[in-house]
Amino acid sequence: MLYKEPAPIKDRENPFESMMSRFNIAAEVLGLDEETYNVLKSPTRQVIVNIPVTMDDGKVRVFEGYRVIHSTILGPSKGGIRYAPDVFLDEVKALAAWMTWKCAVVDIPYGGAKGGIICDPFTMSAGEIERLTRAYTSALADTFGPDQDIPAPDMGTGPREMAWLMDEYSKTKGSTVHAVVTGKPLVLGGSLGRVEATGRGVMVSAMAAMDKLGMDPSKSTAAIQGFGNVGAWAAKLMAERGVKILGISDVSGAYWNDNGIDIEDAIEYKNAHNGRLEGYKGAELMDPDELLTSKVDVIIPAAVEDVITIKNVDKIQARLIVEGANGPTSYKADNIINEKGIMVVPDILANSGGVTVSYFEWVQNRMGFKWTLDRVNERAERIMNESFERVYAASQKYNVPMRIAAYIVAIDKVAMTYKYRGGF
Numbered sequence: 001m002l003y004k005e006p007a008p009i010k011d012r013e014n015p016f017e018s019m020m021s022r023f024n025i026a027a028e029v030l031g032l033d034e035e036t037y038n039v040l041k042s043p044t045r046q047v048i049v050n051i052p053v054t055m056d057d058g059k060v061r062v063f064e065g066y067r068v069i070h071s072t073i074l075g076p077s078k079g080g081i082r083y084a085p086d087v088f089l090d091e092v093k094a095l096a097a098w099m100t101w102k103c104a105v106v107d108i109p110y111g112g113a114k115g116g117i118i119c120d121p122f123t124m125s126a127g128e129i130e131r132l133t134r135a136y137t138s139a140l141a142d143t144f145g146p147d148q149d150i151p152a153p154d155m156g157t158g159p160r161e162m163a164w165l166m167d168e169y170s171k172t173k174g175s176t177v178h179a180v181v182t183g184k185p186l187v188l189g190g191s192l193g194r195v196e197a198t199g200r201g202v203m204v205s206a207m208a209a210m211d212k213l214g215m216d217p218s219k220s221t222a223a224i225q226g227f228g229n230v231g232a233w234a235a236k237l238m239a240e241r242g243v244k245i246l247g248i249s250d251v252s253g254a255y256w257n258d259n260g261i262d263i264e265d266a267i268e269y270k271n272a273h274n275g276r277l278e279g280y281k282g283a284e285l286m287d288p289d290e291l292l293t294s295k296v297d298v299i300i301p302a303a304v305e306d307v308i309t310i311k312n313v314d315k316i317q318a319r320l321i322v323e324g325a326n327g328p329t330s331y332k333a334d335n336i337i338n339e340k341g342i343m344v345v346p347d348i349l350a351n352s353g354g355v356t357v358s359y360f361e362w363v364q365n366r367m368g369f370k371w372t373l374d375r376v377n378e379r380a381e382r383i384m385n386e387s388f389e390r391v392y393a394a395s396q397k398y399n400v401p402m403r404i405a406a407y408i409v410a411i412d413k414v415a416m417t418y419k420y421r422g423g424f
């Protein structure tokens, strides 16, 4: 029988159009000229690869993979690779564009890219995932490169996949090329602090936003959707700052404790149970649809796109949304959020700690030197705080919400660089 991949989710906004709607508003506020608008609106390159992989049962299955380069105006393109059953091209295009804006917001010398493979890593063996990763890498060996396009982890991938990618790419070049990928294991040239960097950046931007709103972290509560790399680290670091985490969730369900969830305990449980919270007893089960509308001060969506939409935005009670995930808020929900006076630290700012430390990893690889964890964290925190202040200042100057302000900061930087380079 022919294997049939699950169809992409149909009843949600197209993420690329959602990205473009915000881009259009920011471009108009900035008075972006037509030439630059046209250059920035579409991805530079979109590659689709068919990847045959021999599965453990001896049969060959063909997977579809993507790599979209949105822009290389600021430098080599940078962005993660997503393994998910429902990943689709317009999603990867949006994620690639968000990488361009994200790198510009934090002022690091990269353009934006993103990759994806339609697969369900939870149902595949380690050997199957390794063969898939190696085949994807060799199919894209001419696209990737330390001065060209530098992948990293995203949903469904982590240091293990990055190690295979680095090894396979190095084989095609005949020498070890550490800087072709970031998010690698430490022994293979990974950076201290990269694993927790995105969650740490989410925490830093949450603290900066709470300060602006006059909120005391030790008297505040939060709910966090997604308990993977970003969500679990954000939860742990927020809890360390005194925030009481009342609700968490993952694909297995949502979990709630009025007294606050013991996050260390939940992480330990997840690590011992194939990365999932299923069966966790430190909290009560709750309806996952109610997590983001529950009575907490801060919500942190840290899983997938389009979870705050016109269907639930009216019911949101939090004063602050910190977007750990890329694209968790649909374009149509923006106006209602703004009318309700909720502050949003948008994805391209809030989750930029990951790519910032990826940049540090790339710099260390090229120097052939290793930084201490303190140096990594101190520099990343400084960049996050400076970027937050830059975006906050733009929101005051143009009288726009933080999301549009972040796009304004980013587009302004990329457009100016385009002008100085004299076009392509």
Ligand SMILES: NC(=O)C1=CN([C@@H]2O[C@H](COP(=O)(O)OP(=O)(O)OC[C@H]3O[C@@H](n4cnc5c(N)ncnc54)[C@H](O)[C@@H]3O)[C@@H](O)[C@H]2O)C=CC1
Pocket (backbone or CB within 6 Å): 153, 154, 155, 156, 157, 198, 225, 226, 227, 228, 229, 230, 231, 249, 250, 251, 252, 302, 303, 304, 305, 324, 325, 326, 351, 352, 354, 355
């Ligand atoms: N890993 C990184 O460094 C970065 C990740 N991001 C973004 O953060 C988000 C999460 O990425 P990671 O933590 O790396 O992925 P991950 O694969 O480590 O974890 C994803 C988590 O979300 C959960 N999840 C999936 N669908 C869900 C749903 N419908 N409801 C609730 N939970 C659900 C999964 O069970 C898992 O706990 C993605 O949007 C990704 O693009 C953004 C910047 C960097």
Ligand SMILES: O=C(O)CCC(=O)C(=O)O
Pocket (backbone or CB within 6 Å): 078, 079, 080, 081, 099, 102, 150, 151, 152, 153, 154, 182, 183, 326, 351, 352, 354, 355, 356, 358
């Ligand atoms: O670390 C990186 O290079 C990119 C991480 C990523 O994919 C993201 O920020 O969405």
